[in-house]
Amino acid sequence: MAGARDAALRALIAFRRDGAWPESALKDTLRGMDRREAALATRLCNGVLQNRMLLDHWLSGFVRGKLQPVVRDILRLAAYQLCFLDRIPPSAAVNEAVEQTRRLANQQAARLVNGVLRNLLRAMPLPLPDDLSLRYSHPEPIVRLFLAQFGREETERILQTDNEAPQTVLQVNPLRGNAAALLEELPGAQAHPWLRGCLTVSGPVEQTAAFREGRVYVQDAAAHLAVAVSGIEPGMRVLDCCAAPGGKSFAAALQMQDRGTLYSCDIHPHRLDLIERGAERLGISILETHLQDASQPVPAWRSAMDVVLADVPCSGLGVIRKKPDIRYHEPSAELPALQRAILAQQAEYVRPGGVLLYSTCTILRRENEAVAEDFLRTHPDFVPENAPWPEGSGIAPGAMVTLLPGQHETDGFFICKFRRKP
Numbered sequence: 001m002a003g004a005r006d007a008a009l010r011a012l013i014a015f016r017r018d019g020a021w022p023e024s025a026l027k028d029t030l031r032g033m034d035r036r037e038a039a040l041a042t043r044l045c046n047g048v049l050q051n052r053m054l055l056d057h058w059l060s061g062f063v064r065g066k067l068q069p070v071v072r073d074i075l076r077l078a079a080y081q082l083c084f085l086d087r088i089p090p091s092a093a094v095n096e097a098v099e100q101t102r103r104l105a106n107q108q109a110a111r112l113v114n115g116v117l118r119n120l121l122r123a124m125p126l127p128l129p130d131d132l133s134l135r136y137s138h139p140e141p142i143v144r145l146f147l148a149q150f151g152r153e154e155t156e157r158i159l160q161t162d163n164e165a166p167q168t169v170l171q172v173n174p175l176r177g178n179a180a181a182l183l184e185e186l187p188g189a190q191a192h193p194w195l196r197g198c199l200t201v202s203g204p205v206e207q208t209a210a211f212r213e214g215r216v217y218v219q220d221a222a223a224h225l226a227v228a229v230s231g232i233e234p235g236m237r238v239l240d241c242c243a244a245p246g247g248k249s250f251a252a253a254l255q256m257q258d259r260g261t262l263y264s265c266d267i268h269p270h271r272l273d274l275i276e277r278g279a280e281r282l283g284i285s286i287l288e289t290h291l292q293d294a295s296q297p298v299p300a301w302r303s304a305m306d307v308v309l310a311d312v313p314c315s316g317l318g319v320i321r322k323k324p325d326i327r328y329h330e331p332s333a334e335l336p337a338l339q340r341a342i343l344a345q346q347a348e349y350v351r352p353g354g355v356l357l358y359s360t361c362t363i364l365r366r367e368n369e370a371v372a373e374d375f376l377r378t379h380p381d382f383v384p385e386n387a388p389w390p391e392g393s394g395i396a397p398g399a400m401v402t403l404l405p406g407q408h409e410t411d412g413f414f415i416c417k418f419r420r421k422p
């Protein structure tokens with residue numbers, strides 16, 4: 001499993017250097033690895049990011065002086081294996097860390113790594129700090145925002161869920177596959193408890209035939225739900241204004257049975273490529289991409305859409321479990337202004353009697369309910385509409401819902417459905 005540790009280390013080094021989520025770095029190194037090794041590399045990389053502050057806190061008890069950044073990465077990776085993974089023999093974790101240090105730093109650093117890890121092993125189990133921020137490795141500003149909104153008990157549950165291993169959630173492409181056959185075919189696949197056509201699997205799926213052949217796509221149940229409750233039907237004219245990498249556009253196109261018109265827009269040209277490649281893989285033909293800033297007007301679209309999806313840029317604090325790096329970026333206080341501007345612009349494209357669906361993958365009130373309430377105050381021609389939440393989901397009736405991480409077997413997410421008066 002040395003290959004898995006090297007792959008995880010390469011991704012962690014890339015994350016430290018670029019500050020970017022190591023998924024792309026990880027994906028490159030995972031290519032050609034067997035499924036088990038790829039799954040371990042992913043777990044190691046996620047696990048270190050999910051517990052980085054706690055690992056540093058523990059390691060600080062055994063390290064004196066400043067460390068070379070790469071040596072710190074190696075120590076975190078080994079400490080994560082020693083403290084969190086029962087199935088890895090401690091000697092394998094320590095020996096591999098020493099070997100990596102010899103290769104990437106020098107012999108003296110390798111001796112230090114050996115000493116630190118052996119001392120840490122002797123001191124195990126290490127005490128968990130009471131402080132929520134350290135204990136769950138979420139920086140203080142985020143913990144403060146959660147505490148103010150949810151109180152201590154719910155905040156702790158969210159932080160804990162953020163550090164669980166994420167499942168891979170798949171949606172079935174009804175143009176090419178069916179759920180019953182995929183449940184048989186995909187290792188460890190299980191049906192989602194309340195969302196039809198939604199499966200969970202463990203580990204990466206990109207190498208499976210089902211994925212390559214476009215019979216499934218990766219999308220959380222909450223993100224899918226936003227489209228499912230929108231009322232999108234075959235033959236409609238639909239606009240997805242913040243569409244990349246394309247998940248909601250794909251769900252919309254498939255709900256339309258690939259009949260009608262679907263405009264998928266984004267502000268970043270390279271992200272439009274992702275949508276086009278995904279649509280091709282899934283066999284979707286109705287999707288048309290447009291490079292468009294969602295806060296700027298397109299006169300030709302005024303009152304022209306049956307449904308507009310506004311899945312706006314947000315702080316992403318509902319999907320920390322899947323993207324553990326998000327916690328290390330302080331959520332911008334300027335996002336609500338952009339979200340309000342996008343929503344106001346998109347409202348103009350909804351035909352009388354049509355639907356505007358607002359969604360985010362954050363759980364912060366200031367980006368969710370506050371934006372939706374402000375929109376209703378300033379747009380008397382729109383009303384909130386009860387959404388058809390699926391039976392068994394446990395979601396209370398209403399036009400809007402904040403799904404908290406893990407509470408309904410979904411990511412953290414916000415959905416609000418508005419209808420324009422006829």
Ligand SMILES: C[S@@+](CC[C@H](N)C(=O)[O-])C[C@H]1O[C@@H](n2cnc3c(N)ncnc32)[C@H](O)[C@@H]1O
Nearest residue numbers: 242243244245246247248266267293294311313
């Ligand atoms: C939450 S993501 C959308 C996810 C997508 N709807 C999906 O389901 O796969 C937000 C997207 O908005 C795009 N974006 C950011 N600012 C924008 C703007 N002013 N206009 C249009 N798109 C924007 C980002 O590039 C990003 O792709």
